[in-house]
Amino acid sequence: MTQPPATQKQVLSWMILIVGTLLLLYITPSILITVLLPFWKPEDFSAVSAMFALVALGFAAVTAWAMKRSYRSLKYRKAKSPAPAKTPVPAASEKEASFLSTKEAAPTETKTLIWPWLVIGCGALLLISSGPAVVMLPIAPLFLAAMSTDSGNTPAYVSVSIVMIGYGMMIAYAVLLFFAVKALRAR
Structure with missing residues (x-):
């Protein structure tokens, strides 16, 4: 409703x-x-x-x-x-008739979507909380992968998995954001 x-x-x-x-x-x-x-x-x-x-x-x-x-x-x-005014309650038959007439005359109801606002809100909170560090967001997986190789005995797949997971999360959020905006515009 x-x-x-x-x-x-x-x-x-x-x-x-x-x-x-x-x-x-x-x-x-x-x-x-x-x-x-x-x-x-x-x-x-x-x-x-x-x-x-x-x-x-x-x-x-x-x-x-x-x-x-x-x-x-x-x-x-x-x-x-x-101030809200009290209206008298109609009898049962009048109530049913008024309900049916309002139901027929009422326009089709659309439900409000919550998930697009959750997606947009989570991204906005992340951007606000990171402040000026948001500039580093596109290179963060590369930086973390480079930092993981500093120890010397780290296997090669660790840096690759850090890059894949980092950019995968960014792409997944971008796709979710695209569909959230598209769903909101459709409503």
């Missing part, structure tokens, strides 16, 4: 508030360290650290802006919604 659009917007607003709060709590210490770096260690300050500070502050500002809009949306909806 699908929810009315107003309820979906309310759920989305609550999700933005909850996820935004958790995200801001998670990234606040690193933002503070990045922004206070010029005062704390001026010899380590460079253009790259200034760029990271600007990106972190921009990300926090966009998250706070989205949370503010969600809060206003919930507040406006709560103030605008009327």
Whole structure:
């Protein structure tokens, strides 16, 4: 059963508030360290650290802006919604007739898919939690395979299996993401 659009917007607003709060709590210490770096260690300050500070502050500002809009949306909806009125319950025959007429007149219902959102959400959480290290993601299996050969007595199949498994997981996620977006667009 699908929810009315107003309820979906309310759920989305609550999700933005909850996820935004958790995200801001998670990234606040690193933002503070990045922004206070010029005062704390001026010899380590460079253009790259200034760029990271600007990106972190921009990300926090966009998250706070989205949370503010969600809060206003919930507040406006709560103030605008009327109190529920009690309706008299019709007799059994009237109830059956009204049920049949609404069932015939109601449009076909579509079910909401959950698995595409799980696939997209897991990938988004991985990208957010890895931060700037996401740049290394395409070469991570090669780097791990190279590190495994440093011990000297490692068999050759270990590095090959690390590369195969690493890139296999990336390809499998890309295929899942493609089908998730395709399923969402079909709905």
